[in-house]
Amino acid sequence: MNSEKKPLGDRIQEKLGPFSAKVNGNLYIQAVRDAMLAYMPFTFIASIFLIIAFFPIDAVTNFITKMLGVADASVWQNKLLYVNNATLAIGGLIVVISLSKSLAEKLNVNNTQNILTALVSFLLLTPLTETESGPMLDISRIGAQSMFLSIVVCIISVKLYKLIADKDIKIKMPASVPPAVAGPFESVIPSFIVVLFFFVIRLILEIGLKNDALSLINTVLGVPLTLLGGSLGGMIVVKLFEQFLWFFGLHGASIIAAVMDPIHQVLEDQNKVASLAGDIPGNIISMSFRNHFASIGLVGAIIAILIVAKSRQYREVGKIAFVPYLFNIGEPTLFGIPLMLNFSYIIPFLLGNTISTIVSYVAFATGIVPLPTGLAQLPWTTPIIFSGYFVTGSIRGSLLQIVLLVLVTLLWLPFVKAADKQIYESEKIADLG
Structure with missing residues (x-):
């Protein structure tokens, strides 16, 4: 007796269903999605100030300049850029914080310590800019251009932290010590190992390969993905x-x-x-x-x-x-x-x-x-x-x-x-x- 063949739509849905569930259920994809959603409001906030600062109608810009009684529009436009410098210009940093928090929650490890550890690790791999006062962190290096680096660092940082924490490698405090006090002490060793790991990576890239993590990630990972996502x-x-x-x-x-x-x-x-x-x-x-x-x-x-x-x-x-x-x-x-x-x-x-x-x-x-x-x-x-x-x-x-x-x-x-x-x-x- 021949069984009735299922409709094409049902058969395709049966094939795609497990794939969709697997993708949507992947904790790393979920964490990246959460991080980008957390980042999105700040793109809108910054845009409000940028739209005002660079309004596409010159008459509006001239009116604001005259109303404020300043000689040049750049005087008030530069003030509005403060918001951009505190939001979009540090996009990579925002993603580090939101992604490490989301991933730490999903892996059930210390949220605060993982956020801070990932943040330190990210800044540790961020190339410095030479100035007269010596090497300094350049804000332009932690914007959206560092987004690929922030994602890679967060995933490695939180996973490595969890691996160490699960092995119970930590400073053990007496039971009488409150959790709020014991928690940071217990995180010293996992955080130290994670930071040490990224410090060694930086030295290898800087001394051995004459390169930096931001350039390497953006070349190896960023360029192919950008070419794919940026093509018709x-x-x-x-x-x-x-x-x-x-x-x-x-x-x-x-x-x-x-x-x-x-x-x-x-x-x-x-x-x-x-x-x-x-x-x-x-x-x-x-x-x-x-x-x-x-x-x-x-x-x-x-x-x-x-x-x-x-x-x-x-x-x-x-x-x-x-x-x-x-x-x-x-x-x-x-x-x-x-x-x-x-x-x-x-x-x-x-x-x-x-x-x-x-x-x-x-x-x-x-x-x-x-x-x-x-x-x-x-x-x-x-x-x-x-x-x-x-x-x-x-x-x-x-x-x-x-x-x-x-x-x-x-x-x-x-x-x-x-x-x-x-x-x-x-x-x-x-x-x-």
Whole structure:
């Protein structure tokens, strides 16, 4: 007796389910994701001050300068940069603190000591800058460019600390000593061994290889990842894979973010540094590109529904999903239509973001639209049109987003119209019955 063959969607979901669970359950990926999420609010905070300092309309800058009664705009602009220097400019440091905390919690080891140990280890490997007063720490070395180094150091530091702590190699205090006092003493040996380990690594790199950890990590690990994440082909693969996972009910954005966020944040920071120096940003693909241009796709389904829907089901979905999607929240659309495992929509679902990625890349590469400056690092929930203007500093950024909205809506229209017609006919039959 032949057993009934399972539908293709069920079979693919069975294959992808364990993979997704394994990726999402990986404590290192979870920790990196947690660290990037913790870092994100500070990119937004810094961007508010940077937007004011370098507002894309000269009349606004001139008005503020006149209102403050100063001779030159740089006087007040430099004051606003204080916030950037305390947030984005120390991005690697923020990631060290948040990542070591998250990883220490997941490995069940002393949080405070692991944060401090990882922080010391990171600074120990950070190259110094020669000054007249001698070698000193340069703030530019602990920004987003050091993000790869911070991730590697944190993982090694916390894992090594746990290995030593699990072997019970520590200064043992009498039972009468309060835990708050005993804890730091018990951490002396594990922290010392971790710091000694990174000190030896620095000496080997500095004396033996005439190199430093930041340069080495950024060359060996950073360059290939940046080339992959910063290329058109790489971005297309990323968006296709993300949508593919979403289609089968897996949280594609969560899986992708843990891997791609550090890469795109580094590229974003490079654009910001160039913009602050008065140069033209060099990276087409960055966090702003991914969040505010390459991710315009699913919204086309809602716009198409608002245009052509006749069925009660789709009209209700349109009402419910439209407002959340003003802030790029697509879950009501995913579950309301529904789109997941709905093979009637697999083509626009997979290709919408890809079309936006390609069109945006061409628009930036040809100079039709100025590149994202990196000065306005807005959260992904920033409404379309507003985000396009601020991240590029030009109305052409908003116009590009409008073009993308039109294109993805045209892509979705025939599919929505066909599905809506079937639902509408079913509703009429149900009403008659």
